[in-house]
Amino acid sequence: MSAEPKVLIGVIGGSGLYNLGDLTVLKEVHPETPWGLPSSPITIASLPSGVLVAFLARHGSNHSFSPSSIPVRANISALKSLGVKAIIAFSAVGSLREEIKPGDFVIPSQIIDRTKGIRPASFFEGTSVVAHAGFGDPFSGKLTAWLEKEVKKALDAKNVDLHTDKCVVCMEGPQFSTRAESKMYRHWGGDIINMSVLPEAKLAREAELSYALIATATDYDSWRPHEAAVTVADVFKTLKTNAEISRHVTAAVLTDLHAAVEEGDILTESIGAMKFSIMRPATTSEDLAKLHYILPEYFPAA
Ligand SMILES: CSC[C@H]1O[C@H](OP(=O)(O)O)[C@H](O)[C@@H]1O
Numbered sequence: 001m002s003a004e005p006k007v008l009i010g011v012i013g014g015s016g017l018y019n020l021g022d023l024t025v026l027k028e029v030h031p032e033t034p035w036g037l038p039s040s041p042i043t044i045a046s047l048p049s050g051v052l053v054a055f056l057a058r059h060g061s062n063h064s065f066s067p068s069s070i071p072v073r074a075n076i077s078a079l080k081s082l083g084v085k086a087i088i089a090f091s092a093v094g095s096l097r098e099e100i101k102p103g104d105f106v107i108p109s110q111i112i113d114r115t116k117g118i119r120p121a122s123f124f125e126g127t128s129v130v131a132h133a134g135f136g137d138p139f140s141g142k143l144t145a146w147l148e149k150e151v152k153k154a155l156d157a158k159n160v161d162l163h164t165d166k167c168v169v170c171m172e173g174p175q176f177s178t179r180a181e182s183k184m185y186r187h188w189g190g191d192i193i194n195m196s197v198l199p200e201a202k203l204a205r206e207a208e209l210s211y212a213l214i215a216t217a218t219d220y221d222s223w224r225p226h227e228a229a230v231t232v233a234d235v236f237k238t239l240k241t242n243a244e245i246s247r248h249v250t251a252a253v254l255t256d257l258h259a260a261v262e263e264g265d266i267l268t269e270s271i272g273a274m275k276f277s278i279m280r281p282a283t284t285s286e287d288l289a290k291l292h293y294i295l296p297e298y299f300p301a302a
C-alpha cells in the first residue's frame, strides 16, 4: 500500500492571482478552524511531476475580503491542518524605489508594520496563553535564500527583474498612502508597500511554518513628484501579466521546492520557533483545545 502523497507547500495568491492555472485539481476543502473559515476553499492540485500543492486565494475567489478583514488566522491554521510546512505568499505591491519598476518581482527580507492594530495578529489573542514569538527576521531565511536562486532562474527566462533583500511596508488601507506618507516610508528604508503581509507573516511564525513573500510590483505608489498618485486603475495595468508570470514561477519551482522541504533543512528555522516563546500555559480546556489545532506539540490534547 503506497503512502498518501503529502501536501507540504501552500501557495497564497494575492490580488489578481486567484488560481494557479491548469494544474490537475484533486479536491477543494474548506475546513472550519477554531478561527472560522478561510477566505476561500483551498484547492489541492497536482503538478505534472505528481507533487501536490495547496492553493488559497487571500481575498477570496471573487476578491470579497478587503485587506483589513481577511480571516488570516483561519487561513494559516487551515493550511497547517492540511500538513503544509512552507508557505509561498504572492502579493501585489507599490514600489517606493525608482529601480523597482511595475512588472518587477521582489523577495523582501524585512517588514515595517503600519497596520493599525485592528487585525487579530496572534493565535493567542483572546486566550489565557501569553506568548511572544521572535520576529526580528520576519521571513524564513532558508526558504527565502532558496527562492532567490530558483525564482531568479525562472524570471530570467521571461526577462523579468528580481530584487532581493528589500523592506516591505505593510499599511492598513483600504485607502492608498498620502504623498507625505509615501515619501516618509522611503526615508524609513521601505522599498515596497502592500496591505497584506501582516499579520500573515506573524501568524505563520506562531504556527511554526516557513513563510516567504514573492511581491510583484504594480505601481510607484505616491512619492514621485510631478506624477499622479496611485489608483486601482494603475494597479490593474500590470496585474494580469504579473499573475501569468507568478504562475510560470510556481510551475518552475514547486517540484524542486517540495523536494527541498521534504529533505528538511529549509524547515529547521521554523520548527521549534515557539518552543521558548510561551510565558503562560493554557489555563482552560477550551484554550488547550483551540491551540492544540495550531501547535499540538506545546498544547497536547487533554
Ligand atoms: C488592489 S491594490 C491593494 C491590494 O493589493 C494588494 O493585495 P495582495 O497583497 O493580496 O496582492 C495589497 O496588499 C492590497 O491588499
Ligand SMILES: Nc1ncnc2[nH]cnc12
Pocket: 092, 093, 094, 095, 171, 176, 177, 193, 194, 195, 218, 219, 220, 221, 222, 230, 235
Ligand atoms: N501602492 C500600493 N500601496 C499599498 N498596497 C498596494 N498594492 C499594490 N500597490 C499598492
